[in-house]
Amino acid sequence: MNKNKNKNKIKNNFFKPSEQKSLSFDVYNDREFADSYSNKAEYNSHNALYERPAMLSMLNDIKGKKVLDAGCGPGLHSSVLIDRGADVTAVDYSGEMVRHTLEATEGKARVLQTDLNLPLDMFEDEEFDVVFSSLTVHYVNDWIKLFSEFNRILKQNGYIVFSTHHPFMDFSFHSDGNYFETELLTDDWPSYNVKMKFYRRSLGEIFWILKNTGFELVELSEPRPVKECGEKFPDAYNTLTRKPWFIIFKIKKSDK
Ligand SMILES: C[S@@+](CC[C@H](N)C(=O)[O-])C[C@H]1O[C@@H](n2cnc3c(N)ncnc32)[C@H](O)[C@@H]1O
Structure with missing residues (x-):
């Protein structure tokens, strides 16, 4: 594979909207929305009985492991990670979600308000055994930066489990554009009465980024x-x- 050729393709492929940073922040940082998301995600079909059990089933034994929950939302996954014996750090850019996670984890997790678009300078190199990220990465514009940071903070034998929208679903429901180009899409969430913006990437692009930021499937x-x-x-x-x-990836750091 010609790496440089692909690098250019990826660069050109980045969508550059004016709201490149902190996409959908205003929705997630709204108290009413955060309270409602927290209530619904605890019991509903798509989170409680579909995504969450599937994500949690992808983990190895995490007892005593240092786990980063990246985009923790109301802390529903973090609470289970703690129950399984992990040493959990949870981050989210929404102050309202941070508040929910602090309550849900009852002081047993380190919870920080952090934007995943920015470098994760608060974490050391090779600090974590596992990065766990549920339904969050599609709000981040630059995955090369994001996954490079995840790679940096993961131990050499560390791994990531992350979920995102299935590209097939996003393309068939929300796009009449070009499947191969990264797109900024907007979805109506009628049960919350909001419009949610997020990025869609092709499967090929996702795999290219993961490989070129030092991961293997x-x-x-x-x-x-x-x-x-x-x-x-x-x-x-x-x-x-x-x-x-949704689609879930489990990837590990490639050998140096
Ligand atoms: C769909 S919710 C998922 C929440 C939680 N992981 C769950 O599955 O219950 C997406 C979460 O990602 C957070 N988020 C979105 N973009 C972010 C960013 N750039 N940095 C940090 N958190 C972000 C939102 O605040 C929200 O809590």
Whole structure:
């Protein structure tokens, strides 16, 4: 593969909107929205009975491991990570989400308000065993910077588990553009009465970035909802068992 050629392609591919930094911050930092997200995500179909169990099932034993929850939201994953014995640091750019995580983790996690668009200077090189990031990376513009920072703060045998929107779903539902170009998209979230902005990247671009920021794939999951989802939310279950909604990557640091 001609690395330089691809580097140019990636550079040109970056969307450069005026709101390049802190996409969707105003939505996530709104108290009413954060409270509502926290309540819904605890019990709903897409988070509680689909994404969260799938993400948590991708982890190895994390007892005693230093785990960064990047984009912690209301702290629902962080609480489980703590219950599993991890030493958790949770970050989010939303002060309201930080407040929820502080409450949910009852002082058992280090919780910081941090924008993942910026360098993670508060963390040492090779500080973490695991970076865990649930449904957050699609709000970040420059994945080369983000995953390079994740690589820097991970121990040599460290790994990342992250989930994002399935590119197939985003492209078929929200785009009439070019699949191969990174796009800034907007989705209506009617149950929250907000419009949410996020980026869509092609699968090829995602893999190129991961490889060129020093990672190799361990596992890729196109998850299905748990059985309980079928009992409580039959319509959502019917959709999620037929259409890919989220995708989960487990990647590890490549050998030096
Ligand atoms: C869909 S929510 C997911 C929250 C949580 N991980 C979960 O799954 O319950 C996305 C989270 O990412 C956070 N977020 C988005 N962009 C961010 C950024 N640039 N830096 C830090 N946090 C960000 C939001 O505040 C929000 O809490």
